[in-house]
Amino acid sequence: MHLRTAVAAAGVALLQSAAAASVEAKNVIYIVPDGYGPASQNMARDLASLIETGTTGSNPEIHELPVDDLAIGRVRTHSASSMITDSAASGTAFAAGHKSYNGAISVRPDGQPVGSILEAAKMGGLKTGLVSTTSISDATPAVYAAHVANRGSMPLIAEQQLGYSHPLGSMVDLLLGGGRCNFSPNTTEGSCRSDDLDLLAYAEHQGFTVAVDRNEFNSLSKAKLPLLGLFSEESMRYEMDRRVLQDEPSLLEMAQTAIKTLHQATRRSKKGYFLMIEAARIDHAGHANDPANHAIETWMYNDVIAWVRDWIDQHPDTIMLSAADHETGGLTLNGYDPLPLRNGTHSSEHLQSVWDSQPEGFDERAFLVSEILPAYGLDDASDDEIESVLEASSVGAGIASALSARAGVDWSTGGHTSVDVTLHGYAAGRKRRALQADLAGGWDNTELPRYIEDVLGLDMDAVTEKLRRAARKDSSWLGKREIEARGFGGCDHYH
Amino acid sequence: MHLRTAVAAAGVALLQSAAAASVEAKNVIYIVPDGYGPASQNMARDLASLIETGTTGSNPEIHELPVDDLAIGRVRTHSASSMITDSAASGTAFAAGHKSYNGAISVRPDGQPVGSILEAAKMGGLKTGLVSTTSISDATPAVYAAHVANRGSMPLIAEQQLGYSHPLGSMVDLLLGGGRCNFSPNTTEGSCRSDDLDLLAYAEHQGFTVAVDRNEFNSLSKAKLPLLGLFSEESMRYEMDRRVLQDEPSLLEMAQTAIKTLHQATRRSKKGYFLMIEAARIDHAGHANDPANHAIETWMYNDVIAWVRDWIDQHPDTIMLSAADHETGGLTLNGYDPLPLRNGTHSSEHLQSVWDSQPEGFDERAFLVSEILPAYGLDDASDDEIESVLEASSVGAGIASALSARAGVDWSTGGHTSVDVTLHGYAAGRKRRALQADLAGGWDNTELPRYIEDVLGLDMDAVTEKLRRAARKDSSWLGKREIEARGFGGCDHYH
Numbered sequence: 001m002h003l004r005t006a007v008a009a010a011g012v013a014l015l016q017s018a019a020a021a022s023v024e025a026k027n028v029i030y031i032v033p034d035g036y037g038p039a040s041q042n043m044a045r046d047l048a049s050l051i052e053t054g055t056t057g058s059n060p061e062i063h064e065l066p067v068d069d070l071a072i073g074r075v076r077t078h079s080a081s082s083m084i085t086d087s088a089a090s091g092t093a094f095a096a097g098h099k100s101y102n103g104a105i106s107v108r109p110d111g112q113p114v115g116s117i118l119e120a121a122k123m124g125g126l127k128t129g130l131v132s133t134t135s136i137s138d139a140t141p142a143v144y145a146a147h148v149a150n151r152g153s154m155p156l157i158a159e160q161q162l163g164y165s166h167p168l169g170s171m172v173d174l175l176l177g178g179g180r181c182n183f184s185p186n187t188t189e190g191s192c193r194s195d196d197l198d199l200l201a202y203a204e205h206q207g208f209t210v211a212v213d214r215n216e217f218n219s220l221s222k223a224k225l226p227l228l229g230l231f232s233e234e235s236m237r238y239e240m241d242r243r244v245l246q247d248e249p250s251l252l253e254m255a256q257t258a259i260k261t262l263h264q265a266t267r268r269s270k271k272g273y274f275l276m277i278e279a280a281r282i283d284h285a286g287h288a289n290d291p292a293n294h295a296i297e298t299w300m301y302n303d304v305i306a307w308v309r310d311w312i313d314q315h316p317d318t319i320m321l322s323a324a325d326h327e328t329g330g331l332t333l334n335g336y337d338p339l340p341l342r343n344g345t346h347s348s349e350h351l352q353s354v355w356d357s358q359p360e361g362f363d364e365r366a367f368l369v370s371e372i373l374p375a376y377g378l379d380d381a382s383d384d385e386i387e388s389v390l391e392a393s394s395v396g397a398g399i400a401s402a403l404s405a406r407a408g409v410d411w412s413t414g415g416h417t418s419v420d421v422t423l424h425g426y427a428a429g430r431k432r433r434a435l436q437a438d439l440a441g442g443w444d445n446t447e448l449p450r451y452i453e454d455v456l457g458l459d460m461d462a463v464t465e466k467l468r469r470a471a472r473k474d475s476s477w478l479g480k481r482e483i484e485a486r487g488f489g490g491c492d493h494y495h
Numbered sequence: 496m497h498l499r500t501a502v503a504a505a506g507v508a509l510l511q512s513a514a515a516a517s518v519e520a521k522n523v524i525y526i527v528p529d530g531y532g533p534a535s536q537n538m539a540r541d542l543a544s545l546i547e548t549g550t551t552g553s554n555p556e557i558h559e560l561p562v563d564d565l566a567i568g569r570v571r572t573h574s575a576s577s578m579i580t581d582s583a584a585s586g587t588a589f590a591a592g593h594k595s596y597n598g599a600i601s602v603r604p605d606g607q608p609v610g611s612i613l614e615a616a617k618m619g620g621l622k623t624g625l626v627s628t629t630s631i632s633d634a635t636p637a638v639y640a641a642h643v644a645n646r647g648s649m650p651l652i653a654e655q656q657l658g659y660s661h662p663l664g665s666m667v668d669l670l671l672g673g674g675r676c677n678f679s680p681n682t683t684e685g686s687c688r689s690d691d692l693d694l695l696a697y698a699e700h701q702g703f704t705v706a707v708d709r710n711e712f713n714s715l716s717k718a719k720l721p722l723l724g725l726f727s728e729e730s731m732r733y734e735m736d737r738r739v740l741q742d743e744p745s746l747l748e749m750a751q752t753a754i755k756t757l758h759q760a761t762r763r764s765k766k767g768y769f770l771m772i773e774a775a776r777i778d779h780a781g782h783a784n785d786p787a788n789h790a791i792e793t794w795m796y797n798d799v800i801a802w803v804r805d806w807i808d809q810h811p812d813t814i815m816l817s818a819a820d821h822e823t824g825g826l827t828l829n830g831y832d833p834l835p836l837r838n839g840t841h842s843s844e845h846l847q848s849v850w851d852s853q854p855e856g857f858d859e860r861a862f863l864v865s866e867i868l869p870a871y872g873l874d875d876a877s878d879d880e881i882e883s884v885l886e887a888s889s890v891g892a893g894i895a896s897a898l899s900a901r902a903g904v905d906w907s908t909g910g911h912t913s914v915d916v917t918l919h920g921y922a923a924g925r926k927r928r929a930l931q932a933d934l935a936g937g938w939d940n941t942e943l944p945r946y947i948e949d950v951l952g953l954d955m956d957a958v959t960e961k962l963r964r965a966a967r968k969d970s971s972w973l974g975k976r977e978i979e980a981r982g983f984g985g986c987d988h989y990h
Contacts, residue, residue, distance in 0.1 A: 038533040039914045042571075046578060046913070057578040062571060068937030074566045074917060076537075076557060083541060083552040083831055332825035334908035336578050412905035413829035418541070419534045422569060433932035440931035442563030 021454035022434045023427060026272030026317035027126075028452050029259065029308055030117075032094070032140055033301045034087060035283025037327025037419055041067060043291070043409065044298035047338035057337030057408070065299070066306035070322070070424040072439045075448070077326045080109050083418045085445075087283070088151040090325035091143035093445035095276075097453075097460060103151050106143045113147035113471055113478060115463025117449040121274035122171045123466075124458045127225060127262050128273060130161075130172055131254045134235045134280035135179025137161060140325060144276055145171040147467060148479040155193045156479050158182040162203055162228070165477045167470030168463070170206065173225040174261060174275075176254040180212060180230035190233045203228045217249045220257055225265045229254070238281055238293055238347040239300045251279055255304050259311060272317065274456065277304065286328030289411040290348040290400045292341040292377065294329070309426050316428035319435060319455065321448065324421040330412030340406040343377030351375055352396030365390065378402060423448075516949035517929045518922060521767030521812035523947050524754065524803055525612075527589070527635055528796045529582060530778025532822025532914055536562060538786070538904065539793035542833035552832030552903070560794070561801035565817070565919040567934045570943070572821045575604050578913045580940075582778070583646040585820035586638035588940035590771075592948075592955060598646050601638045608642035608966055608973060610958025612944040616769035617666045618961075619953045622720060622757050623768060625656075625667055626749045629730040629775035630674025632656060635820060639771055640666040642962060643974040650688045651974050653677040657698055657723070660972045662965030663958070665701065668720040669756060669770075671749045675707060675725035685728045698723045712744045715752055720760045724749070733776055733788055733842040734795045746774055750799050754806060767812065769951065772799065781823030784906040785843040785895045787836040787872065789824070804921050811923035814930060814950065816943065819916040825907030835901040838872030846870055847891030860885065873897060918943075 033040075045065045046057070053061040079089030081101035092100045092107070095116040100108050107113050118128045130141040137146070137157040146160035156165070158179070163170025181192035183199035203226075204210050211217050211229040220229060231248045242248055249257075255277050262273040279301040285294035305322065312318045351372050358367060368389060373381045376399045381389075385402045392398025404411060423443060427435040439451070453460055471478060528535075540560045541552070548556040574584030576596035587595045587602070590611040595603050602608050613623045625636040632641070632652040641655035651660070653674070658665025676687035678694035698721075699705050706712050706724040715724060726743045737743050744752075750772050757768040774796040780789035800817065807813045846867050853862060863884060868876045871894045876884075880897045887893025899906060918938060922930040934946070948955055966973060 038569075039912075041569075042914055045571075046573075058576065060573045060578050062573055062939075064937060068569070068571075071569045071937050072567075072935050074533075074536075074563070076540075076563075078541075078555045078557055081553065083555050083828070327827075330827035330829045330905060332822075332827060332907040333578070333913040334825045334910065336913050410825060410907035412827040412907065415829065417534075418828040418831050419537055433928075436935035437928035437931045440567050440935060442559055442566050444557075 021451055022438055023319060023431050023455055024457075025319040025427070025455050026270075027262075027266070027274070027315075027319075028456055029275050029277065029318060029320045030452065031277045031279070031301070031304065031308070031320065031322035033279045033282050033298070033322065033324045034140055035286040035326065035328030035416070036279070036298060036301065036324040036421065037329075037331060037417070038422060039331045039333050040282060040294060040298045041065065041422070042333055043331065043336070043338070044295045044302060046336060047295045047341055048299060050338050051342055056339060065302045066309060067302045067424055070305065070309070070426050071422050072425045072436050073423040074420040074442045075323045075423050076420055076442065076444050078418060084416050085326050085418075086139065086151075086416065087325050088139035088143065090445055091140045094323070094325065094448055095143040097446045097449045099446055105139065105146050105148045105151050105157060107147050107149055107478065111149055111478065113464065113467040115460045115467055116144045117452050117458065117460060118144035118274055118276065119168065119171050119463045120453060120458040120460045121456060123168070123463055124456070125271040126273050126456070127173045127265050127271075128171060129174035129258050129262050129275040130177070131251070131258045131275070132177035132278035132280045133251050134177065134278070134284070135182065136175050136177035136230065137179050137182045138280070140278045140280060141177065141276065147477075150479060153479050154179065154182045155195075158199055159197070160477065162199055162206070164199065164202055167477060168466060170226070173265070174227045174258055176227070176229040176258055178230065178232040178234055178236040181233040183230060200228075214247050214249060217253070217257070221260070223261070225261060227261060235281065235284065238285065238297065238349065240293055240296045240345065241347050241350045244345055251277070251300055252304050252307060256307065259308070263315065274452075279304065283328045284349075285347065286331065287414055288348055288396065288400060289329055289404060289414065291404045291407050291409050292344045293347040294331070295338070295341055305424070312426055312428050316431070319427040319431070320425060321452065322424040323445075323448065325445075327417045327419045327421060328415070330417045332410045332412070333408070334410050335408030337408055340377065340403060343379075344375065344403070345377075346375045348376065348396040348400040351399065352394060355395045368395065372399065376403060516946055517933055518814060518926050518950055519952075520814040520922070520950050521765075522757070522761070522769070522810070522814075523951055524770050524772065524813060524815045525947065526772045526774070526796070526799065526803070526815065526817035528774040528777050528793070528817065528819045529635055530781040530821065530823030530911070531774070531793060531796065531819040531916065532824075532826055532912070533917060534826040534828050535777060535789060535793045535822075536560070536917070537828055538826065538831070538833070539790045539797060541831060542790045542836055543794060545833050546837055551834060560797045561804060562797045562817075562919055565800065565804070565921050566917050567920045567931050568918040569915040569937045570818045570918050571915055571937065571939050573913060579911050580821050581634065581646075581911065582820050583634035583638065585940055586635045589818070589820065589943055590638040592941045592944045594941055600634065600641050600643045600646050600652060602642050602644055602973065606644055606973065608959065608962040610955045610962055611639045612947050612953065612955060613639035613769050613771065614663065614666050614958045615948060615953040615955045616951060618663070618958055619951070620766040621768050621951070622668045622760050622766075623666060624669035624753045624757055624770040625672070626746070626753045626770070627672035627773035627775045628746050629672065629773070629779070630677065631670050631672035631725065632674050632677045633775070635773045635775060636672065636771065642972075645974060648974050649674065649677045650690075653694055654692070655972065657694055657701070659694065659697055662972060663961060665721070668760070669722045669753055671722070671724040671753055673725065673727040673729055673731040676728040678725060695723075709742050709744060712748070712752070716755070718756070720756060722756060730776065730779065733780065733792065733844065735788055735791045735840065736842050736845045739840055746772070746795055747799050747802060751802065754803070758810065769947075774799065778823045779844075780842065781826065782909055783843055783891065783895060784824055784899060784909065786899045786902050786904050787839045788842040789826070790833070790836055800919070807921055807923050811926070814922040814926070815920060816947065817919040818940075818943065820940075821911045822914045822916060823911050824909070825912045827905045827907070828903070829905050830903030832903055835872065835898060838874075839870065839898070840872075841870045843871065843891040843895045846894065847889060850890045863890065867894065871898060
């Protein structure tokens, strides 16, 4: 950003290189609020403020949420194949510093692997971790320790994430999230694998402590690295459903366990850790145009940021950076009053699954009115609203649309948009002003890992060189056939 | 932002006070891109980049625009009466540091006047200026040197802006923009006044150099303060129309004249100047959902920022801050490819006026196809597009909608939205990092003038006290009757 060649005629500046870091740190925590756009923060903040103060949108009293205070700059997110990125291309940029096509997992458009900041950390002697509320092998966490042509190859990604087929071995010391189905053999119910490879058994054999449910999660607080915790077959629950059902850990709980465990493992060493935490389902709620859900996932992201900020105040050798990979849903607040969002107890996805599990021939209207609408905060739905839900493409879409209309918010897409996202950061004491000055301005998403590389004193290009040497000998781990088959189309079907 | 009381339970922080400035400056230039939201910058940047590089949205090569590099933080914009502010309430916040109701011109909800940063600058011995591409008495410039209950009272505002009825006398040394109709007597064609007060004659009598057209603007470069330049009856032309018609100065030209004149008047003094520049019609193009127009107005804002940045590099005793008052149009880029935007030569508003001036009974379809669509960059319009335009509520709305669809952008409203806006700033040399660190984070719009007050060493509260003393003696200048009649409704009819 700071070194550039002016293309004076058009007033356009050509990007030359990232900022040099004037900050050093032992540990970096990088938080990705997937699908979190500029309006997402307003949506959560206004909801929190109006619940807190008892005011309405026509007489608002607005308070800050924790993330507000940490804004530093803006990040551009386009991919090599589209103005609108998916999480894979944006993740490849954030993790490895290279533009690639939508669907790419830390490979460039020519299919060659590029080393990530997490791999560089591991090779540099630091401990590493990945936390996500979706499948740990889905795009955003995948790009840090896997290299495949197509994000859909999650079983292949899982193998690399555990070092089973990663040419440099095990890169990740801690993995917490969902997506167990990619690790369990096809002989197991719910498996997403086509083979009988049992990666859970492999992990235990390699010395991982493995946890697969809420109870086992609770006992992880005493465990040592390496750790593998997979608490659902695919995505974990939305926070609003989880609060009620209480059968999975929250993102905040996983983040706390990850940070404390990584801290414990490195506190007597000069080498620290790199940890990526993904608030994955802000994106999913955006795809579903599900307003209260989107706001509550965003609120949880704020809660995680608040806890990490307080942690850094106590551990000033750590810094935090955070930026979304892209916006999801095309959310605008064209008449927003958040109060209708406060009454629901479940996501539209959960209520759709309840609906889908009803016996054939059930009384749709009666069940909608007695069960679905109250659980979504629409117990006083008008006849027009009820009809609109029954006529929608699905009940889930219908209730989401009815609630969005009540709350005065608009979604322009079920996919992503190309608006810039906000860059947030935190460091303790005097380092904070240095971080703010280093990172003010507009950034391309590829520049951020270069900054972290500088902060931690790492070398991503050396990792890339090692990966390419391995690929020259044998490139089967890159999922070669899928490179040939990959498309460069839109991303509406991606997350 | 930096001092606050945590409301720990909800994770909500209560705002206590603004940041102290670690920067000092002789001059402050404050630039308001009215109605410029987060997506506006993407829209202009991508258009500029794709024209420059000849690539498309499916293979994008994106370059920075000048504003990109200057992002520092985010600004919350809600007013005292609504989550969605208008320019008057937001202007009152930016200019005077107080929340008020939509429609308020530097008065609080109780109707009492509050002193602005410009008035504080004038009382402190600095020179002052206002530049805008809309009526200089419209809300955004009005709040700096007028105090009335209702933004619609533009004739009253004009009187105060020249000191004719301002209790503290003439506060503004330089005014450049549109809105001549509020200054000319009702005996003049085009006047917006109900009385025969001739404020142009009054200004000349008070020693102002007065310019009312493009030629007179050109000669202003040799003029001394005070200056009054009013180049259109109401709003000035959109930049895309102005480029073709060349009968008015551009925003950049007005900004250059204003800065050079204020600099000339203060260069030998210890006291500098405060100047507000409004890129007013980003907002109007947003209200019209007119995509190329919105992008080109935003591009012109970037050109002004680039020139001011270079000026500051040569005059490091000056700093620049810039933030929009609110977003307009609910713009999202849900499939944006800007190339369809590059062919039009006129705004939808201008083409609507051409349409409206046709003789009765003209061949609508033929005129649309031969004149309107080509001028809007839609010379290859399909039959479906032509039908959609003819069936729209107006031709202007129809062509704007057709072009938005082609370019893959969505507008959710003809009004404003409540998304946060980006705070930009620039200072030369080492001061820049201090400014960035001072202003990183999230701000309420009321905090920004307090920062400028600190930078320039001014006292807004002292001005408020003087204004209130005057109002206690005689409050007729505040437009009292309108206080009683004011409403607290929505702002869709506002700008």
